[in-house]
Amino acid sequence: MKQAKSSHPNRDIIVIGSSAGGITALTQIVESLPASFPAAVLVVQHVPPYSTSNLHRILDRQCALPVLVAQDGQLIQPGTIYVATPDHHLLVEEQKVVVKRGPKENRFRPSIDALFRSAAYTYGSRAIGVVLSGVLDDGTSGLWSIKRLGGITIIQQPEDALFPQMPINAEQQVEIDYSLPASQMAALLSQLTSQPVPPTPKLTKQERKLLETEIIIAGKDNAFQMGIIDLGELTPFTCPECHGALTQFKEGKIIRFRCHTGHAYTISALLSEVSTNIEAILWQAMQSLEETTMLLNRLGQHFDKAAQNEIAQVFYQKAEVIRERSQAIHESVLRQEILSGDISYQSLPD
DSSP: OOOOOOOSSOOEEEEEOOOOHHHHHHHHHHSOOOTTOEEEEEEEOOOOSSSOOHHHHHHHHHHOEEEEEEEEEEEEOOOOEOOOOOSSSSEEEEEEEEEEOOOOOOBBOOOOOHHHHHHHHHGGGEEEEEEESTTTTTTTHHHHHHHHHEEEEEEEEEOOOOSHHHHHHHHHHSSOOOEEOGGGGGHHHHHTTOOOOOOOOOOOHHHHHHHHHHHHHHHHHHHHTTTTTGGGGEEEOOOOTTTTTTEEEEEEEEEEEETTTTTTHHHHHHHHHHHHHHHHHHHHHHHHHHHHHHHHHHHHHHHHHHHHHHHHHHHHHHHHHHHHHHHHHHHHHHOOOOOOOHHHHHOOOO
16 A cells, blocks of 8 residues: 655645534535635545435535545545445545445444545645544544644534534544634635645554554455554453454554454444443343243243142242342343443533
8 A cells, every 4th residue: 555645735635524413514614615626525424324325415505516425446536525425434545535345443334533544644744634523533543643644633613513522532632723613614624725735744664554454454354364463452352343352552642442353443432332232231131031031930830730839839939030130130221321431521510
């Protein structure tokens, strides 16, 4: 994989990530971009994998620029907006769009982090990363990569976002260049794309290897063969998706995990997924205990009909014990809390 040279005089690639509440912000940005806008724009909006996205139509109605659904191998043209396909990662590589169905990151495909990393690696200091409204912290790690390679980092002002968690998480862990309302971003982007860029900072050998590997994994789903386990610190944790071994990575203040099959998590996304799985496990345990209760009662009824009352009572008593255990688990399910790193600021006083 070749890294693009940073000799281009201007910033010419903009990557935008959004989730819950993001379409409103995206619309505010694109409706103010001029027809002469000189940079390409690539957008990842989290959408359900089973649905057909109409985002390109929504944005196209509001925008003077052409808005396209990204296609694998498509040449990247300036003044064009490319929108990610549901259930596929959107990446960039040597002036081309890459659309692949690699492992999920932070439970999402497409992943904001995957797009941002590929833009940072390919375009270096020419890249501009924008994180908009959303929950949890997809985009934070990718924004860190953009900053590390000399690009510009922008977040939607948390007070302006319908769901401020993604901008807040990025602001807490990455050096952000600009924080502003979505309605003001088009003017800023026009200004930034007209400015010359500094040289792209050099990565260490280890940093380059990890970044290259993660971009390849997002596109090809071969993490184990790529040796991802050897690039970080092996942990005792397992992947909630496939139960593979998780390797830990650190980027500044960011802690991330990736399993040997390729699934990736920030610590916040991992906590959220693990706590969600606990609820599913509790429901399964409750279902099994209730099924056992029904079976024991059925056996008790069988021996009642056979006039073997003493044996029947043994089964009825066991059924009552299991029923009480089932009820205790049911109460635990109702009290189960879905956790994530967002509790760090949700718990703070206003």
